[in-house]
Structures are given as C-alpha cells and as structure tokens.
Amino acid sequence: MLSASQLTRTFDGRLAVENLSFALARGEILALLGPNGAGKTTTLRMLAGLIQPSAGTVRIDGEEMSRGAASRLRGRIGFLTETPGLWDRLTVLQNLTVYARLHGLEAPRRAADAALDLFGMRDRARDVAAQLSKGLKQRVALARALLHEPDIVLLDEPTAGLDPESARDVRGLVRRLREQGRAVLLSTHNLDEVERVADRVAVIRTRLVAVDTPAALRARLFGARLRIVVAQPAATFGASLEASGVRDLVADGSTLSIAVEDPAAAAPAIVRTLVASGADIQSVVHDRPPLEDVYVRLLEEEPQS
Amino acid sequence: MTRTLALLEKDLADLRRNPSVFVPAVLTGFFTIVLPFFVAIVVPYFTGERLSESSDFQVALEMYRAQPGARALDPEGAVQAWIFQQFLILLVLAPIAGSMSVAAYSVIGEKQARTLEPLLATPITTFELLTAKVLASLAPAVVLTAVCFGVYVVGAALAARPGVYAVLLTARPLTVVFLLGPLAALAALQLAVCVSSRVNDPRSAQQLGVLVILPVAGLLVAQIVGSLVLTLPLVVCIALLLLGVNAGLMLIAIRLFDRESILTRWK
Numbered sequence: 261m262l263s264a265s266q267l268t269r270t271f272d273g274r275l276a277v278e279n280l281s282f283a284l285a286r287g288e289i290l291a292l293l294g295p296n297g298a299g300k301t302t303t304l305r306m307l308a309g310l311i312q313p314s315a316g317t318v319r320i321d322g323e324e325m326s327r328g329a330a331s332r333l334r335g336r337i338g339f340l341t342e343t344p345g346l347w348d349r350l351t352v353l354q355n356l357t358v359y360a361r362l363h364g365l366e367a368p369r370r371a372a373d374a375a376l377d378l379f380g381m382r383d384r385a386r387d388v389a390a391q392l393s394k395g396l397k398q399r400v401a402l403a404r405a406l407l408h409e410p411d412i413v414l415l416d417e418p419t420a421g422l423d424p425e426s427a428r429d430v431r432g433l434v435r436r437l438r439e440q441g442r443a444v445l446l447s448t449h450n451l452d453e454v455e456r457v458a459d460r461v462a463v464i465r466t467r468l469v470a471v472d473t474p475a476a477l478r479a480r481l482f483g484a485r486l487r488i489v490v491a492q493p494a495a496t497f498g499a500s501l502e503a504s505g506v507r508d509l510v511a512d513g514s515t516l517s518i519a520v521e522d523p524a525a526a527a528p529a530i531v532r533t534l535v536a537s538g539a540d541i542q543s544v545v546h547d548r549p550p551l552e553d554v555y556v557r558l559l560e561e562e563p564q565s
Numbered sequence: 566m567t568r569t570l571a572l573l574e575k576d577l578a579d580l581r582r583n584p585s586v587f588v589p590a591v592l593t594g595f596f597t598i599v600l601p602f603f604v605a606i607v608v609p610y611f612t613g614e615r616l617s618e619s620s621d622f623q624v625a626l627e628m629y630r631a632q633p634g635a636r637a638l639d640p641e642g643a644v645q646a647w648i649f650q651q652f653l654i655l656l657v658l659a660p661i662a663g664s665m666s667v668a669a670y671s672v673i674g675e676k677q678a679r680t681l682e683p684l685l686a687t688p689i690t691t692f693e694l695l696t697a698k699v700l701a702s703l704a705p706a707v708v709l710t711a712v713c714f715g716v717y718v719v720g721a722a723l724a725a726r727p728g729v730y731a732v733l734l735t736a737r738p739l740t741v742v743f744l745l746g747p748l749a750a751l752a753a754l755q756l757a758v759c760v761s762s763r764v765n766d767p768r769s770a771q772q773l774g775v776l777v778i779l780p781v782a783g784l785l786v787a788q789i790v791g792s793l794v795l796t797l798p799l800v801v802c803i804a805l806l807l808l809g810v811n812a813g814l815m816l817i818a819i820r821l822f823d824r825e826s827i828l829t830r831w832k
Contacts, residue, residue, distance in 0.1 A: 271829060302829075308686050311825045331688045339686040343679045347575065349582040354575070361571030362687040368571075404683065 261286050261443045262307065262412050266316035269302050276302045278467045279316070284412070284443045289434060290471075291458035292447040293555060298465045300447045301342065304414050307445065308339045320412065335363055338410035340418055344401035348390035352381060352400050355389055356407055363408035375403040379433075395426035402433065413437055413444045419453060431457050451551045463555060469562045474551055481557045483508075484523050486530060487547035488516045491540035500537040506530065517547055569693045569700075572684075576701030580667065587705060590664055594713040597659040598720065601652035605645045606724050616644040642726030649721055649729060653738050656713050657746040658782065660706035661753045668702035668757035672827070673764065682828060691822045695815070698758050699751065706750045714742050737797045745800055748807035755814040762822045 267280040277299040284290050294300050305311045307318055309330035318325040320333050346355050356375055360368030376382045379399050389397065398418065405413065415434070419427035434457050437444050448454060454461060455474060462471040470477060478484075490497065494511035501509055501518070508519035520526035523546040534541055580586060609616050616622050617640035638646055675681035684694070722730035732738070760769065 305828065310682070310685055310828055331690055334686060335688045337686070339683065341679075341682045341686070345678070345680045345683040347579060347680055348678065349579050350575065354578060358571050358575040359683075359687065362568050362684070362689055364567060364688065401683070 261321060262445070263319045264303070264307065264316065265319070267303065267306055267313045267318065268315040269299070269306060269311070270314045275466055277306070277313075277464075280464065280468050281316075282462050282468065282471050284445055286411075286443055287438050287441045288460065289438050289444040289446060289458050291454040291461045292445060292464065293449075293451070293454065293461055294464040294469075295559065300464065301416060303464065304339070304416050304445070304447055307412075308337055308414055309334045310339075335408065336411050338405035338408065338413045340401055340405040340413075340415045342416045342420070344397040346389040346392075346397055346400055346404075349388065351386050351388055352376070352392070353385040355400060356404055359404045360407055365408060371407050375407040378406075379403045395422050398422055398426065398430070402430065406437075411442060413442050415444065415446045415448075417448050417450075418446065419448070419450060427453070451555060455551050461551075463558050465559060465562055467562075469558050474554065477554050477558070478549060478551075481554055482549050483519050484521065485547035486516075486518045486520055486523050486527055486544060488518065488530070488534065488544050489542040490514055490516065490534065491542060492538075497534055497537050497539055500533055501530065504529070504533045514542075566693075568687075568689045569697045572689065572694065572697035573700050573704075576671075576697060577704065580701070580705065586667060587709070589666065590660060590662070590705070590709055593662050594656075594659040594709055597652070597655040598713055598717050600655065601648050602720060602724060604652075605648040615641055616648075617641045622647075638728050638732070639726060642729050645721075645725045646729045646732040649717070649725065649733060650738060653717075653733070653741055656710055656717065656742055657749050659713060660709045660746070661750045664702045664706035664709075664750065664754060665757055667705065668699065668754040669761050669768075671698040671702060671758050672761040672822075673766065674761075676827060685824055685828065691819050691824070692815075695755075695758060695762075695818050695822060698761075699755050699815075702754045702758070703747065703751055706754070707747050710742060710746050710750075737800060740797060740800045740804070744804045745807070748804055748811060751811050752807055752814060755811060755818060759814065759818040759821055762818070762827065 261284060263281075263283040265281050267277055268275070269277040280299075280303060282290070292300050292303065302311070306313050307325075309318070309325050312327065320336055323329060323333065325333050346352075347358075350358070353372055353376070356372035357368050360371040365371045373382070373385075376385055379402065381396070381399060381403070384392070384396065389400065392400065398421075402415075402418065405415075418434070419430050422430065431453060434444060434446065438457075438459075446454070446458065458474070460471060460473050461477060463469040470480075472480070488494075491514065494514050494516045497516065498509060498511055501516075506518055510517040518526075518530060520530075527544055531541060531544060605616065622644045672681070675684060718730050718733050721733055
C-alpha cells in the first residue's frame with residue numbers, strides 16, 4: 261500500500277535520511293525505531309507528503325507522491341504529529357469539525373461526532389481544548405488523524421508522555437486499526453510498545469539498519485535458545501547434554517541456556533536427557549532476549565554514518 | 566473553497582475567543598475618529614475663533630467651495646467638511662494598523678502553537694491556506710472600518726454644522742472607506758502574512774507589514790498640504806493599482822511560502 265524507495269533527504273548538505281526502502285501492507289503495523297536524530301520524523305514527513313525527498317520516491321498504491329499529487333494523496337493519510345497540535349481556544353468538537361471540512365468530508369459534523377464516539381469523548385465535545393489533560397489531547401489528536409478514515413496511518417510517538425492507562429488505550433486503538441485493514445507506521449522509542457503491537461520493526465539510523473519481524477531479528481542476532489532452570493547447579497549436566505549433541509551451552513547458577521535450531525522440536529529431547537541425568541527441572545522456556553537487546557545489537561553492528 | 570472557508574471560520578472563531586487582540590485596533594479607530602472632531606469642533610469652541618475666519622484654512626475653504634457638493638454649506642460647514650474628509654483617510658489606516666498583529670501572527674502563530682504541521686498534513690493547498698489567513702485578518706478590519714465610519718458620520722451629524730455629515734456619504738468618501746480602505750488593508754495584511762511565513766518572529770512580520778502604512782500616510786500629508794486632491798477618479802485609479810498589487814502579492818506569497826522550511830527549520 262505504502263512504499264518508500266531509496267528515500268534520501270539532506271538538509272544543507274547534511275544527510276538526514278539515506279537510501280531508505282521499505283513497504284507497508286494493508287493490515288500491518290510497522291514500527292520505526294531509531295535513536296534521536298536518526299531521521300524518523302523526517303521519514304514520516306516525507307511519507308506524509310509534507311516534505312519532498314531529495315532523492316527516491318514515496319508511492320501509495322503505486323502512485324508517486326509528487327508535488328502535484330501530494331495534496332490529494334495527503335487525504336489518504338492520517339498523520340498524528342509528535343505533539344497534539346490542537347487549537348487551544350476552540351472546543352474539541354470545533355477542532356474535529358474544522359479538520360473534517362479540511363478533508364472535504366460531506367458531513368463534517370457527523371464525522372466529528374463519530375470520531376468522538378469512537379474515542380469515548382462525546383461528553384467532552386464542548387470542552388475547550390486547552391482544558392484537556394495531555395492524555396485527552398492525544399486522544400483528540402488521534403481522532404483528528406482518523407476522522408477521514410485514512411488507508412494509511414502515520415503515528416509519531418503516539419504514547420509519549422501518556423499515563424499507562426491512556427497508553428494502553430492508544431495501543432488498543434492501533435491494534436483495531438490493523439484489524440480494520442489499515443496500514444500503520446508507528447514511530448516510537450517505546451520498545452515494550454513495539455513488542456506488543458508491531459508486526460514488523462524497521463530500525464533506522466539515517467540508513468535502514470534492519471527491517472523484519474521481532475522474532476526474525478532475534479533469531480538472526482541471537483539465534484533460538486532454550487532456557488532451562490533446574491534445582492541443582494546447572495554445570496552438573498553439561499557433560500550429558502554435550503554427549504547428546506548439544507553444542508552451544510551456557511550454564512549460569514541453576515540456569516542452562518542452550519542454542520537450538522527449533523525450540524519446540526528440540527525441547528523434548530533435551531528435557532529427556534536432563535531427567536535421565538537426574539535433573540529436577542523447574543522451568544523450560546523459549547529464551548527470547550528483550551527487543552531492547554536486539555535494538556542495541558543492531559545499532560552496535562551498524563557503523564555510524 | 567470549502568477548505569478556505571473552514572480555516573477562515575476557525576480563525577474567526579479563534580479571534581472571537583481572544584477579543585483582546587483587537588484592543589489596539591479599537592483604540593486606533595477611536596483616536597482616528599476623535600482627532601478631526603477635536604480640530605474641527607472642540608478647538609474652535611474653546612478658542613472662540615471660527616475656522617472659516619482663520620487664515621490657515623482660507624486655501625482649504627476656497628478649494629472645498631469649488632466643489633459642487635459643498636456649495637450648499639456655510640463657510641464654517643465647508644471647512645469642517647474639508648477637515649472631516651481629509652481625516653477620512655486615517656480611517657483607512659486604523660484597521661490596517663489594528664489588524665496587523667493578527668496577520669503577522671497568522672502563520673508563525675500556528676507554528677509556535679504546533680498546530681501548523683497537522684494542518685499542512687491535510688489536503689489544503691498553499692493558496693487556500695494563505696487566502697484564509699489573509700481574509701481572517703481582513704474581515705475584522707473591514708468591520709472595524711465600517712463601525713468607525715458609522716460613528717464618524719453620526720458624530721458629524723450631531724456635532725458639526727448642518728449638512729456636513731451628508732458630504733461624508735457621497736461617492737468619494739464612500740469609495741475611500743469601502744474600496745480603497747479594504748484594498749489597502751488587504752495589501753498590508755497580505756504583506757504581513759507573506760512575512761509571517763518567512764520569519765521566525767511575529768514582531769518582524771508586524772514591523773515589515775506596517776511599511777504599507779507609509780504610502781497611505783503620504784497621501785494624507787499630500788492632501789493636507791494641498792499638493793494632491795484626492796478626487797474620485799484618482800481614488801478609483803489607486804484602488805485599481807491596489808487590486809493589481811494584491812494579485813501580485815498573493816502570487817509572491819504562494820511562492821514564498823515554503824512548507825519545508827517552515828516545518829524543518831523553524832523552532
């Protein structure tokens with residue numbers, strides 16, 4: 261649905277984004293990760309048709325986001341900017357109605373009411389935006405980004421500064437967008453959030469460092485591992501496991517970390533070996549390093565531009 | 566057009582909730598109205614010297630009596646009518662000066678409030694955006710001019726010699742107030758919006774936009790010293806010139822409005 265091809269953007273000779281290529285499909289949530297200054301916001305702005313790339317193209321369903329087409333194609337995109345950007349002196353309803361009209365909706369008031377219902381904010385419709393809490397402002401901004409029912413939703417740090425409950429609501433909404441078949445690009449620093457909602461992750465630092473599912477990135481960087489906790493010192497069982505064919509084994513206290521090709525297939529045989537060796541097994545889990553480790557490893561391996 | 570109207574109505578609603586922004590405009594309008602009354606009515610009343618007997622106004626009296634519309638007035642009324650007409654051009658300046666802050670703040674204000682980026686992410690075009698911004702500052706200016714003019718005429722009817730107010734309702738003054746005024750205001754406000762979309766600070770926009778006041782002030786001075794008689798054909802010519810200036814300014818404004826710089830360089 262949305263594709264970026266060889267996107268490059270310079271500001272006064274300084275590269276902000278270089279040769280960035282990826283695609284975003286319907287019903288997919290792609291998380292854009294990267295350190296501060298990595299070019300995430302610049303990328304979002306190029307995708308939203310707000311700024312032109314110095315080189316490369318953005319396409320929506322094959323149509324290039326050229327200067328001439330940008331105004332029309334922007335109508336297919338819902339963009340949540342980093343700050344809510346509400347008109348403080350206007351009411352919530354006025355804010356939404358103006359945007360419904362800017363998007364050329366036939367029944368702006370009805371669209372604004374529907375957005376308020378969707379976000380459970382009907383009772384706050386007449387409140388002046390300045391009076392809202394940060395979480396409510398963010399909700400209104402989300403409602404604004406979605407009231408024209410865009411195919412593509414770009415979210416720039418949608419849960420930044422929100423309390424845990426509001427952040428959970430926003431994540432729920434992002435999942436609903438996927439269920440509705442929309443393509444969602446989520447820029448965030450919150451790796452837990454990415455873990456919870458994203459189908460794929462794109463890590464950028466000016467260039468694209470990696471793009472894949474979190475599981476695939478883990479497997480690529482760390483391989484698949486089983487973590488087994490036993491009642492005895494783990495090192496006791498090293499020899500029997502190596503004799504059964506285990507090659508990469510780390511014993512630390514009562515925990516064994518074993519590299520395997522396929523955790524589900526390898527676990528029964530390893531458990532049998534341990535039990536036969538007299539181990540009292542307390543737990544067996546597929547060892548998934550946190551996404552933070554994946555992210556840090558990816559950036560460590562990527563030379564800084 | 567729908568998008569322009571939507572943004573225009575939003576800006577006007579925003580201004581209605583922030584009426585203090587018009588305090589300078591109202592004060593300027595008030596002093597503009599008071600000044601000619603002070604010169605034509607108050608000063609002669611307290612000095613006991615009739616304007617028509619003052620040598621300072623003889624040339625003005627002769628110039629004015631030469632006009633057919635003024636022949637029905639007595640000498641004192643003719644001088645008063647001359648003064649009221651000369652100061653009429655200040656009514657053109659008042660709303661410009663007053664609304665300049667609104668125009669100067671229009672784009673940079675959206676940027677500072679962080680409302681510009683979501684706005685630019687909609688399908689709105691630069692022309693639609695700038696038109697809405699200019700009209701949002703022009704509309705209050707025109708309303709203020711009309712109100713000031715109404716007060717001016719009523720004041721003249723109540724305080725000046727009989728028939729003086731009627732002179733203010735003839736073609737020339739009406740053209741000055743309702744054609745030349747709005748067009749001059751439009752040019753000034755467009756200039757301010759232009760500058761507002763190029764600078765980081767609304768004060769710069771306001772200061773540069775005020776430059777438009779200079780030619781209008783020049784007209785006033787030229788009239789008073791008698792080197793220029795602002796006849797109806799001349800007013801229409803100036804209005805036509807302003808029409809062209811306004812069209813040119815809009816084209817320039819669109820070219821100058823650089824979404825990318827505004828989004829990426831302004832802090």
